[in-house]
Amino acid sequence: MRNQYLNREKVFAVAPMIDWTDRHCRFFHRQISRQTLLYTEMVVADAIIHGVRDRLLGHNAVEHPLALQLGGSDPAKLAEAVRIAAEYGYDEINLNVGCPSDRVQSGTFGACLMREPETVADCVKAMKAVARVPVTVKCRIGVDDQDPETVLPDFLSRAIDAGADAVWIHARKAWLQGLSPKENREIPPLDYGIVYRMKERHPDVFIGINGGIPDIDAAEEHLRHVDGVMLGRAVYHNAALLADVDHRIYGAAERAIDWDAVRDTMMAYAADHIANGGRLVHVTRHMVGLFAGVAGSRRYRQILSADATRAGAGPEVIAEAFAAVDLETSLQQTAPAA
Incomplete structure (x- = not known):
């Protein structure tokens, strides 16, 4: 079998x-x-x-x-x-x-x-x-x-x-x-x-x-x-x-990604990591490429690549980065294909 x-x-x-x-x-x-x-x-x-x-x-x-x-x-x-x-x-x-x-x-x-x-x-x-x-x-x-x-x-x-x-x-x-x-x-x-x-x-x-x-x-x-x-x-x-x-790939029902929820979840996760002695960049370095090709993505990358590395940087940097992106466009471009 x-x-x-x-x-x-x-x-x-x-x-x-x-x-x-x-x-x-x-x-x-x-x-x-x-x-x-x-x-x-x-x-x-x-x-x-x-x-x-x-x-x-x-x-x-x-x-x-x-x-x-x-x-x-x-x-x-x-x-x-x-x-x-x-x-x-x-x-x-x-x-x-x-x-x-x-x-x-x-x-x-x-x-x-x-x-x-x-x-x-x-x-x-x-x-x-x-x-x-x-x-x-x-x-x-x-x-x-x-x-x-x-x-x-x-x-x-x-x-x-x-x-x-x-x-x-x-x-x-x-x-x-x-x-x-x-x-x-x-x-x-x-x-x-x-x-x-x-x-x-x-x-x-x-x-x-x-x-x-x-x-x-x-x-x-x-x-x-x-x-x-x-x-x-x-x-x-x-x-x-x-x-x-x-x-x-798996045949699940179509589900548009709630990028606001992703932002909020990652901010809470980063806050917990920082509270336990970590740094914001440990989390955000993996997020830099998220909105490749979307309006505002260059500024998004700049914020996460520079501001998140500064001493004392907090999860508000994630909010600032997301605010730079045209989320309406990104939602349209990354919604599951039919």
Whole structure:
């Protein structure tokens, strides 16, 4: 029987992004889409075992459905991290096999693990043995000089045989030598076709696609071939894209976003964060791209980029930024499509 990943036929997700998809970003995104699957930043298993767990794993209940992405290559440590994370109620645990940064290379995990499918299988088995929720893998189509047509089918088969409930595939190679993490998101060519073919080879396994997907129109096209679509930078830099997701991807009733309510909720959230020792910019830095292309958006960005960074800045800055935007136009432009 087909694995009903998170009990959904199709899944739309915001990709895990280091330094971006923190708890403040996720809370903000949830104000715009109720059903999008959100991911944490990658959290290293060692940090969970030895670090401040509430800081690393804590989140707001409204963020669900929410997946925790783990980094690591030691099956025992990953299993221990899964045990610890279970108390925090995540809806999914994801293993990072795609990040090309120097940090993960020095730790021999992330995209490096594309070269070690046996290790990935051992990690998945160990995580599955203790997990209460789906265990998934996010990978690349290969690294460096690997031939994806050879490497990816073998990698997927091993991960699936080990018990992975779903595999998300970033449809680019990762070049671990010679390209920066930013260049790895842009230079290696995209190959969506190979991801489609992997779905054809594994019709009973959830296969999702990631990499260079610009908008909801493109997401719907990909969902004709695969089970899930994951957007990263496109959503981060224009979160209003999420306004269409619940209706167009999940079939929910059309719902115009109440931007005044979003403003008020984020102001209250920011006030609480500040009262607990945080700074306004921790919250507002994720909101800068919200009204891309809307009249007044330049001034909106200026306010959030400059005023919110000042010492003592309070949530009234959010109100000032929203006041600069032609909200009537933005409501028309971001209402769910028919």
